Amino acid sequence: MRFGIVVDSACDLPAEFCAAHGINILPISIRLGEETLVDDRDPALIMRYLAEGLGARGAAAETEPYTVEQIRDVFLERLVLHYDCVFCLTITSTRSPIFERARKASFAILNSYQTPRRAAGIDGPFLMRVVDSQTLFAAQGVGVYEATRLVGANSTVGAIRERLEFIARNTYGYMLPRDLYYLRARAQKKGDGSRSVGWFSATLGSALDIKPILRGYRGETGPVGKARGFDTGAQALFAYAQARVRAGLLVPALCLSYGGDLAEMRALPGYDSLRTTCGEHGVELLESPMSVTGMVNVGVGALTLGFAATEHEAKF
The missing domain is CATH 3.30.1180.10 (Hypothetical Protein Tm841; Chain: A;domain 3)
Known part of the structure; x- marks a missing residue:
């Protein structure tokens, strides 16, 4: 089974780690005055934010995570073709709507994945599990790290989900x-x-x-x-x-x-x-x-x- 891992861009992990483990990012849009930044953890954007002193305007910024429809489209257009099971680990649901939006998107994804997979000649079901990390920023990376270890150990879908929910609580x-x-x-x-x-x-x-x-x-x-x-x-x-x-x-x-x-x-x-x-x-x-x-x-x-x-x- 081909496993995938998805996180939102607020999850702090080294770019090299994300690239090595094929971790997919759900971007967050940031409105700074008349300019809109798309935070997908691009190191160049982080450097620009710091070098140009954009943080001076940050307190008044508007942030907008992907909508239910955007999350659905990312999965149906790309992820259901590359993976057989995807774990989506989100920032704590008490501070962001991302978990709830991903959960709602999962219903549409699991009802619609057959068509794009069949067109691509891919047999078998597609599974998606959404996990609330119950934390944020650097701490969100802990569960992602554990997910990569479990995938590398060829753990079952059920065992991975149970372990990730346990780690989220701790x-x-x-x-x-x-x-x-x-x-x-x-x-x-x-x-x-x-x-x-x-x-x-x-x-x-x-x-x-x-x-x-x-x-x-x-x-x-x-x-x-x-x-x-x-x-x-x-x-x-x-x-x-x-x-x-x-x-x-x-x-x-x-x-x-x-x-x-x-x-x-x-x-x-x-x-x-x-x-x-x-x-x-x-x-x-x-x-x-x-x-x-x-x-x-x-x-x-x-x-x-x-x-x-x-x-x-x-x-x-």
Whole structure:
């Protein structure tokens, strides 16, 4: 059976990893003033967003994932011909409509795939499974990494789906923002102020250089710690991730993404120690620039981190 993997462009994974495993991307359109950007994780677009300072306009941007019809067309025109089973792993359904749109599209796809496959001389059924990652950004990559391992091990469709849903429930995602004013402005634009950094917290935090450490877990997002200064916050986050690596992960991978040049992330305090610890414990460290969609939503210079682990209490 030919397996395929589909993710939305907010999933942060290295371009080389996606190319090596044939991972397909569902783009997200971003309206910046009079210009529309199509975020398909093209490294050139990420570089342009940073080099031209487009993030200064990001808080007011409009983002629009593929519609149900667009997702359906991508599958019927291409994916049903290349694969016999596709796993679509989406950003958490509590923060984006992509999961629900993909789920609705799956009904039309599974009712219509026979015609294009028959015309191409392909026998046999086509299967599609949509999985809510329950997390976002770098953490979304953890489930994708596990999917590639399961496909490589020739696991059954049922076993893969069961495992991916288990990993989704046990994936921890963390984010450290640089600009609380930006985060608040973006939350207001999306009508999400009740779940985000308030005006007083943003003002006080910026004045004192206090940075919140935010967690995404089982579809819920919120602060779990704080640090004075971005570097201090990054060091605390890296140290926490090291402790989880030593305790043992459910998937031998730790994903990092950064809203800027990765050289800046690698220069942060605690990074070298985290990389060494991952190497000592057989954990692959996957690093990528944050997607343009991610930077629009949380700001340039933000750091995100994700791994899968047994249930535990985060302490910072």
